Amino acid sequence: MRSVAWRPLLVMIACGVCGYIFEVAAASSQAASARAYVSNEDGESVSVLDTQSATNIATIDVGKRPRGLKLSRDGSRLFVAVSGLPKCPPTVPDEECAKLERDLKADGIAIVDTSSHKVVKVLAAGSDPEQFAMSNDGKRLFVANEDTGTLSVVDVAAGKVIERIKVGLEPEGVALTPNGRWVLVTNESDNSVSVVDTTTLKVTKTVPVGKRPRDMAFTPDGNTAYVSGEMDASLYRMSVTGDAPVQRLLQLREEARPMAVILDPPRNRLYLSTGRGGTVAVVDMKGAPQEAKLIKEIPVGKRPWGMALSADGHYLYTANGPSNDVSVVDTKTLTEVKRIPVGKSPWGIVLGPAPP
Structure with a gap:
């Protein structure tokens, strides 16, 4: 009889505990919430994605041809490269591209307040x-200035270019070594690839690599880059500062067009978006630097370019230009689990915390 009498109280306590656990879990989930920002090259905008719900929650107008983008460490500011140079596919001859009208006033790095979703300033950043x-x-x-073959060094606080460094023809990819000492530019x-000393702002060497290099990723010590x-x-x-010979580490199928590169050292993996190949190539790096093995190509949206990997390495995101969406790839099952509609011609993507 005593145990029966206590049952309602036990149920109430249990419910209270369950409710408390649910609230804690919800709070933890909310605290862990993050954002993905996607530049839409033809849409003149940035799509804001909630990575917890995998949904598109906002669109920010940023200017013409937004492509490269970076997020401040605290998630409060988004930097977006915008350009007034008309889009010109590789199939169009250079002389025809040169005839297209451009808007020099549109060039710069737009700074977005991620709380208000407003552009607060545009920095001068070269052509x-x-x-x-x-x-x-x-x-x-x-900043890579593709049409002038230069790398512009921008002082963010002053809002101006403080140095222009001559690199190779049509510079595109730009990446900083983990220690911040060297910046590499794909020509x-x-x-x-041009290697620039960030202290002297001088090119220290130029290294021949594959045809039309696009992007690169570094080993944690910053001594090696994969291009x-x-x-x-x-x-x-390639070796960043040493004299080790350049090595072709992997050859993909002819139809693949390797673009973005992400190295995931804890899992000994490297990811390549394959552009017109329509996949993400997953590479086993356990045998690196001597060898690398293709594990699988994961079909995603059309012409994936920019990529981003979640902090825990569980999800990979690709910006798929012609299909106007972002693919979410589960790196444990190596499958695409969702596509999120975004703006027109998504180009780049960056992950980070929600606005403070």
Whole structure:
């Protein structure tokens, strides 16, 4: 009889505990909420995604041809490269591209307040900014100016270019080593990578790699870079500061067009978006630097370009230009689990915390 009498109280306590656990879990989920920002090149906008619900929650107008983008460490500011140079596919001759009217006033790095979803300032960043890297302290940007073959160094606080560094022809990819000492630039038409000392702001060496290099990723110590070659479907390995010979580490199928590169050291993996190949190539790096093995190509949306990997390495996101969406890939099952509609011609993507 005594146990029966206590049952209602036990149920109430149990319900209270369950409610408490649910509230804690909900609070933890909310605290862990994050954002993905996607540049829509033809949509002149950035799509804001909630990565917890995998939904598109906002669209921000940022200016013409937004492509490269970076997020401040606290998630409060988004930096977006915008350009007034008309879009010109590789199939169009250079002389025809040169005839297209451009808007020089549209060039710059737009700074977005991620709480209000408003552009608060546009920094001067040289001609036709496309991709860029941010210094570890957030005070400088290193911006590729594709049409002038230069790398502009931008002082964020002053809002101006403080140095223009001559690199190779058609610079595109820009990446900073983990220690911030070196910035590397892929030169598409030169089939090379320029290595720039961020202290002296001088090119220390130029390294030949695959055809039409697009992007690169570093080992944690920053001594080695892996570079994608779009036109010969290659992955190259190069020494950042040493004299080790350049090595073609992997050859993909002819139809693949390697673009973005992400290295996931804890899992000994490397990911390549394959552009017109329509997949993400998953590469086993356990045998690196001597060898690398293709594990699988995961079908995603059309012409995936930019990619981003979640902090826990569980989800990979790809910006799929012609299909106007973002693919979410489960890296445990190596399958696409969802597509999120975004703006017109998504190009780049960056992940980070929700606005503070």
